Amino acid sequence: MKEARVLSATGMLGSGFMETSFERGVSLSPHVIACDAGSTDGGPAHLGMGQPYFSKEATKRDLLLMMKGRDRLDIPMIVGSCGFAGGDQGVDWMRDIVLELAREQGFKFRLALIRSEQTKEYLKQRYREGRILPLDPAPSLSEEVIDRSAHIVAVMGHEPIVAAIEGGAQIVLAGRATDTSLFAAVPLMMGVGAGPAWHAAKTLECGTAATVQRKRPDSIFAWVREDHFDVEPMDMDARCSPQSVASHTLYENADPFLIAEPDGIIDSTASRYDALNDRAVRVSGSRFRKNDRITIKLEGAELVGHQSVIFAGVREPFILRQLDEWLSAMQAKFAVRVQELFNGSVGPEDYRIRVRVYGRDGVMGKLEPRVAEIGHEVGLLFTITTARQETSRAIAKTFSHFALHFPIPEWRGLISGLAFPLTPPELDKGPVYRFSLNHVVLPENPFEMFRTEYLEV
Amino acid sequence: MAKLGDLARLIRSKNAGPFQLTFDVMFDDDQVYRKVLEAKVLTKPIFASLYQVQEKDVLFFEHDAARAIKITIPRPCVQCDPDDGDAYGGQQHSPLVELEVPD
Numbered sequence: 381m382k383e384a385r386v387l388s389a390t391g392m393l394g395s396g397f398m399e400t401s402f403e404r405g406v407s408l409s410p411h412v413i414a415c416d417a418g419s420t421d422g423g424p425a426h427l428g429m430g431q432p433y434f435s436k437e438a439t440k441r442d443l444l445l446m447m448k449g450r451d452r453l454d455i456p457m458i459v460g461s462c463g464f465a466g467g468d469q470g471v472d473w474m475r476d477i478v479l480e481l482a483r484e485q486g487f488k489f490r491l492a493l494i495r496s497e498q499t500k501e502y503l504k505q506r507y508r509e510g511r512i513l514p515l516d517p518a519p520s521l522s523e524e525v526i527d528r529s530a531h532i533v534a535v536m537g538h539e540p541i542v543a544a545i546e547g548g549a550q551i552v553l554a555g556r557a558t559d560t561s562l563f564a565a566v567p568l569m570m571g572v573g574a575g576p577a578w579h580a581a582k583t584l585e586c587g588t589a590a591t592v593q594r595k596r597p598d599s600i601f602a603w604v605r606e607d608h609f610d611v612e613p614m615d616m617d618a619r620c621s622p623q624s625v626a627s628h629t630l631y632e633n634a635d636p637f638l639i640a641e642p643d644g645i646i647d648s649t650a651s652r653y654d655a656l657n658d659r660a661v662r663v664s665g666s667r668f669r670k671n672d673r674i675t676i677k678l679e680g681a682e683l684v685g686h687q688s689v690i691f692a693g694v695r696e697p698f699i700l701r702q703l704d705e706w707l708s709a710m711q712a713k714f715a716v717r718v719q720e721l722f723n724g725s726v727g728p729e730d731y732r733i734r735v736r737v738y739g740r741d742g743v744m745g746k747l748e749p750r751v752a753e754i755g756h757e758v759g760l761l762f763t764i765t766t767a768r769q770e771t772s773r774a775i776a777k778t779f780s781h782f783a784l785h786f787p788i789p790e791w792r793g794l795i796s797g798l799a800f801p802l803t804p805p806e807l808d809k810g811p812v813y814r815f816s817l818n819h820v821v822l823p824e825n826p827f828e829m830f831r832t833e834y835l836e837v
Numbered sequence: 838m839a840k841l842g843d844l845a846r847l848i849r850s851k852n853a854g855p856f857q858l859t860f861d862v863m864f865d866d867d868q869v870y871r872k873v874l875e876a877k878v879l880t881k882p883i884f885a886s887l888y889q890v891q892e893k894d895v896l897f898f899e900h901d902a903a904r905a906i907k908i909t910i911p912r913p914c915v916q917c918d919p920d921d922g923d924a925y926g927g928q929q930h931s932p933l934v935e936l937e938v939p940d
Binding site for chain 1: 854887914
């Protein structure tokens with residue numbers, strides 16, 4: 381009976397795992413060690429700025445243990461969505477850490493780097509051909525949106541990863557990739573059942589998220605066979621139950637039964653979850669339904685502007701009972717001040733001051749059903765956004781002073797209506813980005829959007 | 838009359854990518870899960886009105902193996918757009934916690 385054994389180091393590279401858990405995984409003779417290193421969950425700024433999520437120190441610690449385990453077993457190691465957003469800068473950043481560890485530890489291996497950042501020319505060509513389709517919901521797309529985006533990555537499936545391993549790669553550092561593709565690649569190469577391979581991959585990609593009570597990010601292991609897979613966390617104090625494994629299909633997914641991959645759909649509608657013991661679960665009946673075309677998802681980040689922020693508290697009952705009126709009068713009067721300040725060169729459309737009221741509807745905004753309830757104090761977060769940081773900072777400096785002393789009718793005399801916990805009260809937030817795309821490309825094949833480079837280390 | 842928050846093992850909201858928001862209501866006990874389903878306190882129309890979306894935009898799932906109800910809607914604001922106040926979408930579930938389930 382064919383069996384592919386897969387060790388997932390942790391839910392996200394850099395979030396950590398216990399050395400003892402990982403060692404136990406290595407002792408079970410996996411055919412591959414894999415780990416996801418990214419997400420869109422932290423927002424578009426990482427993609428926009430090419431900045432990683434975790435520190436180099438945290439990433440290097442996890443990589444060291446994984447590379448040691450890989451070196452001992454001489455098996456492939458796969459890291460995907462390098463540098464969090466999976467842009468080219470992220471792959472380069474991860475490559476440099478891996479090369480540094482190789483130098484320090486004397487590891488030798490063939491390294492594959494798979495880049496997934498897209499050129500605007502390629503995307504505009506595919507757009508003109510009608511080969512970029514919106515997902516639901518999606519922002520509207522045009523050639524201008526492509527041009528305006530700071531970075532656009534394509535989300536690879538398992539195919540480029542499989543090709544790299546077939547090309548002799550022992551360590552694969554992939555740009556943006558589906559979380560599942562990293563864990564499915566080797567089992568699919570080994571010819572086990574596609575349904576179990578993909579469903580196991582979904583179960584492994586978040587590390588110990590599929591356990592009963594996740595205590596910390598840690599290692600988890602799957603045995604993938606023809607018509608089922610078994611899964612077990614590597615910490616002997618952690619456990620999977622049929623319900624915890626079934627529940628993981630819910631996590632971060634729109635649909636718990638159907639999960640889209642570039643070449644098909646993971647279908648867990650008919651999956652059965654049975655306890656093997658009190659820590660391990662067997663999942664059978666999962667299917668992979670292959671599509672007749674490849675769809676590759678795009679993720680893009682577009683610069684919105686540069687931001688300064690001000691945080692302040694309000695405790696005064698007379699202000700709180702007229703908070704919205706006070707804030708909107710403040711904004712209206714301040715608009716005049718902005719015209720004075722820049723001598724008309726910053727128009728009303730060139731800046732935006734938003735305020736979020738914590739203690740009332742700061743978290744849920746317009747969806748807050750208890751918006752009428754206001755506590756004895758609130759926190760105000762002001763964001764000032766313009767095209768240039770210098771302009772946002774200049775407005776913020778004047779606004780914080782202006783707002784501090786903005787009057788209310790009840791008091792005669794100069795008031796100070798805002799409590800600033802920080803001074804100076806204004807902070808430069810820097811560039812802010814938005815997600816510009818929720819679309820898929822119909823390429824000729826699953827490889828054309830990705831570039832693979834090999835290094836002998 | 839119990840609140841849904843007292844009956845569930847976990848109620849959570851979370852991004853399902855930058856453009857969708859998903860809610861999971863999970864139960865330990867199959868009987869409680871069935872009771873909540875039968876009480877029809879959490880249905881597509883109820884959810885649509887709580888979260889100010891059209892019913893046709895609400896995806897509603899009953900996941901028996903997970904003993905969970907799952908609901909997905911378009912994100913009220915795209916994740917990290919200027920009006921979004923919850924980057925991970927993790928604090929949007931509280932109105933569900935307060936739902937009353939008849940005994």
